[in-house]
Amino acid sequence: MTRRLPAAAFLLAALASPVRAEEERNACASCHQQIQPGIVSDWRLSRHARAQVGCEACHGVLHTSSDDVALAQLPTIDTCQRCHALQAAQFRTGKHARAWTAVKVLPTFHHLSQGKVDDPSGCAACHRIGLKSAEEAAALRKAGASHGQASCDACHTRHLFSALEARQPEACRSCHGSLQYDAWASSKHGARHRLVTSGQLPAEAAAPTCQVCHMQNGDHANRTPWGNLALRLPPPQDPAWAADQRVILVALGLLGATGGDGPRADGLQDSGLLHLDRIDFENERHKLTQACRQCHGIAFVREELDRRDGLIRKADALCASAVREVAALYDDGVLQKRGPGPFPDLVQAPLASPVEQRLATIFFDHRARLMATAFHMSPDAAGWMNTLERDLFAIQAMADELRAPTPPAHRAIPRRKAVPAPAPAPGR
Ligand code: HEC
Ligand code: HEC
Ligand code: HEC
Ligand code: HEC
Ligand code: HEC
Ligand code: HEC
Ligand code: HEC
Ligand code: HEC
Known part of the structure; x- marks a missing residue:
């Protein structure tokens, strides 16, 4: 009896917490x-x-x-x-x-x-x-x-908390819908996925989802080489491209006009807006390349990713030209300048004059769409590059209008000085 008591007490103690938990749960x-x-x-x-x-x-x-x-x-x-x-x-x-x-x-x-x-x-x-x-x-x-x-x-919504749900591109769509999801859906990758899920292609047919490229092995640290902003410090090695990226960084207030920190540099580290280290970029690039290599050869992958870098480079040349175009309006005393630094403040631009609003559109909206389509192998990328070119043209026309508000007939021959043309060659 005396020997059984401790055993019973032990048993009770062992049972007590699960029993109570079970009751509470119920x-x-x-x-x-x-x-x-x-x-x-x-x-x-x-x-x-x-x-x-x-x-x-x-x-x-x-x-x-x-x-x-x-x-x-x-x-x-x-x-x-x-x-x-x-x-x-x-x-x-x-x-x-x-x-x-x-x-x-x-x-x-x-x-x-x-x-x-x-x-x-x-x-x-x-x-x-x-x-x-x-x-x-x-x-x-x-x-x-x-x-x-x-x-x-x-991504795995309550109270199912399902890994299966999180593996579907729909899990990302509620937030990434209008840019990355739509771009992916219009690519061969998205088309394949649709055909696989609708049973028209074998279930095993290769069709990469967001997670295949961005969450390899279930890695929950979502991060890409370029990032949403596609700007980096130190900037790319190509001198012309680096100069264009600097112009954009100064206009964003992330970099000061003479190098060093800009007025918005404070949040930079915490927000992770830019990779501040070349190594980080290369590491992320390596990871992404490994994802592609599940289904493509290395030469193909390098070529494709380099081609996309070439598109960012071209877009940056157009955006930087647009920034310089508006800055020249300040210099010429045609437009009231706001904020510090030599360039228009991109962050304030969406709320400023029409030409500044157009400048904001080229960077925040159209460049982002170009990136999302180009990065996700959507053929729409070519159309967005055209849109950027038209934006720059429109900004130049608006600048002309502001400088010489003369009737259109007098401006049959544009008096435009050449804005540095975007360099064609890719490279990073
Ligand atoms: C006797 C009924 C009752 C019991 C038992 C009960 N709840 Fe609730 N609970 C409510 C009511 C009523 C509300 C508030 C009304 C509503 O959500 O519609 C609520 C709200 C909640 C909320 C939402 C709080 C918020 O701020 O949104 C959570 C979470 C919750 N309960 C969890 C629990 C958990 C966990 C237990 C057990 C430990 C539990 N409830 C036991 C009745 C109960
Ligand atoms: C694995 C963790 C987890 C478990 C288990 C869990 N919940 Fe929740 N619950 C959450 C999370 C996360 C939220 C969202 C909280 C927020 O919105 O801040 C939530 C929110 C809620 C809410 C308020 C939101 C709403 O939609 O009204 C209620 C009520 C609730 N839970 C009840 C319950 C009840 C009842 C159970 C058990 C049957 C339960 N939860 C089990 C994680 C859990
Ligand atoms: C008390 C421990 C505990 C807590 C707290 C908890 N989980 Fe879990 N979770 C588990 C266990 C245990 C499993 C099942 C693991 C298994 O079966 O391999 C699980 C499984 C999961 C799975 C995989 C489901 C699947 O379909 O395979 C997800 C996703 C998950 N949890 C998310 C969450 C989230 C999000 C929270 C916080 C809101 C949370 N869990 C809180 C213990 C917990
Ligand atoms: C961006 C979307 C996303 C977010 C946010 C997210 N998850 Fe997940 N989670 C996934 C995906 C996708 C999987 C399936 C991974 C796989 O199987 O390859 C997954 C799987 C899991 C699993 C199951 C792992 C296994 O091996 O079975 C757990 C547990 C889990 N997540 C917990 C969490 C917790 C905890 C958080 C918050 C810190 C979280 N998840 C936030 C997308 C997400
Ligand atoms: C075939 C692989 C692949 C798939 C599938 C894929 N992505 Fe991407 N994603 C990329 C590549 C490549 C980049 C550009 C990476 C770089 O060089 O910085 C990228 C960039 C991104 C970026 C950052 C750049 C931007 O456009 O803002 C986000 C966010 C993103 N992807 C989300 C998604 C979402 C959400 C899905 C699913 C709807 C998805 N991706 C599907 C390969 C993929
Ligand atoms: C609740 C909204 C939400 C959901 C769901 C969501 N994301 Fe995101 N995602 C964001 C936001 C917001 C950012 C930008 C965060 C930042 O960089 O500060 C982001 C950033 C990213 C980035 C980083 C791009 C970069 O700058 O490098 C990737 C990759 C990404 N998401 C992929 C996914 C994938 C894949 C899924 C689905 C499995 C997913 N996201 C689900 C809101 C979401
Ligand atoms: C419909 C969902 C959604 C809403 C609403 C939204 N965002 Fe975003 N945001 C995203 C996603 C997804 C990303 C990352 C991919 C991209 O660039 O589209 C992002 C990226 C960003 C980034 C860049 C982060 C980085 O690290 O590069 C900033 C800054 C940002 N959002 C600010 C805002 C602000 C400010 C608002 C409100 C005025 C807002 N967002 C509303 C989905 C959203
Ligand atoms: C899960 C397998 C899978 C992954 C991972 C994958 N792809 Fe694909 N990709 C395909 C399939 C299948 C096709 C359609 C058949 C084809 O053209 O090879 C395709 C087509 C393409 C195309 C269009 C080719 C053409 O000729 O029209 C490009 C570009 C592409 N992928 C690039 C990439 C890049 C870059 C990555 C990594 C960021 C990647 N893919 C990751 C399976 C994949």
């Missing part, structure tokens, strides 16, 4: 079954339910009834990290983690096409995937936005 699930059956059934279908990861694992045990709802904890990446250390660590080093910071550095990035500058709630629809500091999280809660800080539920 209490949470059975009450919430009445309120949100959709949440409970998704959870029941999830790997979490099968692995005995209950509601309380993510929401805590402090809230147990309708009277104490405020005590329910809302998860952050830290919650998931307790059990998924690898994915959380990878995510923290990728660009998604910095999405919240980026909004503050370049508030007019999408040229107002995806939300208003003075209303970050519009930006939050996609950029909330980014991590927040404790102060930022508290400020958001104070402003009434206590939900939406989990980050990890962006």
